[in-house]
Amino acid sequence: MSGLYNVSAAPHTRSPITTKTIMQDVIIALIPACLFGIFNFGLRALIVILATVLTCAVTEYVYCRLMKKPVNPWDYSDVVTGLILALNLPVSIPIWMAVLGGVFAILIVKMLYGGLGQNVMNPALAARGFLMISFPTRMASFALEKISSPGLKDYLRDGALVLDGVSGATPLGQLKAGETVDLLKLFIGHVGGTIGETGTLFLLLGAAYLVYRKIISLRIPLSYILSFAVFALIFGGKGFDSNYLLGQILGGGLILGAFFMATDYVTSPATPKGQIIYGIFLGIMTGIFRIIGSGVEGVTYAILLGNLLVPMIDNLTRPVAFGRERAKNGK
Incomplete structure (x- = not known):
């Protein structure tokens, strides 16, 4: 009996992919867009x-300490939320509004629902x-040219920022x-x-990196973009106006949303068929809006809206178990 091996409970095969490594890859994929911004x-x-x-990082840390929950500052999910939120904001937004958005994302949307994996909507969105x-008004104020660095007084006075950039209509x-x-x-x-x-x-470029690393599949982004294009x-x-069609696809937040937000593991479908249905729904709704x-x-x-339907x-x-038929009429 002394020669027997002690075998632990299943599963015996462990994947090197963790929440931390996934979030690290997402951060790497977002770096080019951040640097260009x-x-x-x-x-x-x-x-x-x-x-x-x-x-986002401080809000999650403080909440966990106050609620006496385990603090896990190194899974980087809070960093990803902060990055995606920032990329969705106009550069002229008052800093206190950006801070308010970060608190809302982490406290209201993420932590009060149970933390990572429990939120029903994408926190940044x-x-x-x-x-x-x-x-x-502030969220629709877009600059068209580079903005010089303002002084501290511009950040603090009545939430406004004096810009030397040029504002105008978006594409x-x-x-x-x-x-x-x-x-x-x-x-x-x-x-x-x-x-x-x-x-x-x-x-x-960042999306290509995520696909290469197998962090995301193309089912949601492609079904999203193609269904929107058809709409x-x-x-x-x-009609088939290439300038209008490509302008709609490349303009606004469609690419950012399709590859970096609609593919969020927590708030997107788990099944391949469901991901395609989800992408088509997003394309139609974006077209309607x-x-x-x-x-x-x-x-x-x-x-x-798609998050709520997931x-x-x-x-x-x-999917049903192999060898069984799907139950009909709840039986």
Whole structure:
């Protein structure tokens, strides 16, 4: 009996992939867009990014200490939330609003629902939606040129910031008005928009890295973008106008949302069929918000609505055990 081995309980095969490694890969994938945002809009963009990241990290830490919960500062999920939130904000936003968004994302959307893995909506997107409803004017103020670094007084006085950048219509606003857009500038990023959504090229580089690392699959992003493109062709009123179609795809937050937010593990379907259904739903809803609705954007609310439907989609597309038929009429 002394020669017997002591075998632990299953599973016996362990994967090197952990929450920490996944979040690290997402951070690496977001770095190109962050760097381009800083290059495009100036030091002010870096300050917004640091504000949201630090706010998310501190909020989660303080909550865990106050609630006497285990503190796990090294899974980097709070950093990812802060980065994605910052990339969804205009560079001119008052810092206190960015901080408020970080607190809302972590405290209200994530921690009060039980922490990582329990939230029903993407925390960063929910925070952006909260800020869009609460401060619509500030959230729609986009700079088109690099903003010089303001002094401390500009950050503190009545939440406003004096900019020397130039504001103007975003590409989606131009398309809504029936104008054409410069697709090359749109792809490279010399256009108005949030800190992260303007760098389409750099978002795609980050997305390619996530696909290469097998962190995400292409089912959700492709079904999302293709279904939106079909919607735009049918209801856009432009026919097969390449400038309009590519402008709608490359403009706004579609690329950022499709690859970095709609693919969130916690708030997206687990089944392959469910992911495709989810992507198609997001494409249709984004089309309704952008093309039929009065607004010019719709990615945020489309994904948030999709998040709420994920449990139902998972339930309807749940595979059955091999050799068994799916139950009918609940029996």
